[in-house]
């Protein structure tokens with residue numbers, strides 16, 4: 001199996017980074033849009049795609065932990081190393097914790113989860129009023145909701161630094177950092 005090297009990233013690394021990364025960007029945008037504007041029609045889509053991505057995020061995180069973090073493509077300053085490392089940790093933790101906390105909020109909140117018509121977790125309907133759902137575990141669902149909310153905004157800050165860093169390396173430093181994550185072999 002091909003692993004990450006200084007000159008080239010494994011195809012698995014590149015594929016999982018972009019598949020999970022671009023999906024997460026889409027979910028951050030739809031998540032904020034739908035909850036701020038009460039667009040309930042988007043909730044089932046957000047929940048279904050967020051649930052599916054968990055099954056790609058899990059192998060991605062295991063792959064990253066087994067492989068270790070990539071060796072820097074060029075000579076960064078120590079402060080850049082530190083910042084990149086903090087940002088990568090926030091992003092990799094969020095890759096797992098965003099779908100898990102969303103699931104906790106929804107499923108333990110009694111709302112259930114359907115993935116494109118297939119019921120994965122049934123809603124917890126009230127016996128007295130079958131139109132209403134009741135939480136399965138109120139405290140844990142609230143905890144999940146709080147993690148989902150605060151981590152979501154933390155990811156946006158981390159992601160802004162992440163993208164700014166990638167562009168700085170590409171445009172100002174003109175090193176191979178971004179090219180390597182696009183699957184290219186670099187020479188430095």
Ligand code: HEM
Pocket residue numbers: 013017020021022024025064070071072073084088089091092094095159162163166177178179180181
């Ligand atoms: C347009 C958006 C993005 C760009 C341009 C981008 C670019 C990059 C680049 C160039 C690297 C390699 C850094 C290095 O060699 O040290 C990288 C690594 C990484 N990126 Fe992104 N990224 C983006 C979105 C995301 C998103 C949304 C996430 C997760 C929420 C993410 C998580 C990570 C992680 C954890 C790494 C460390 C290496 C790895 O685990 O494969 N990125 N990114």
Ligand code: HEM
Pocket residue numbers: 024027028029030031032034035043046047048049050051053095098099100101102103105106107113145148149150152153
């Ligand atoms: C990587 C996956 C995910 C990302 C990046 C993400 C991101 C977000 C963001 C940024 C928000 C707006 C902030 C908030 O109100 O909490 C949000 C809202 C929401 N997300 Fe997610 N989400 C993901 C997965 C999930 C999953 C798997 C579920 C449930 C199964 C879910 C359920 C919800 C719900 C119900 C809301 C609305 C909360 C409200 O109206 O207060 N999310 N999501």
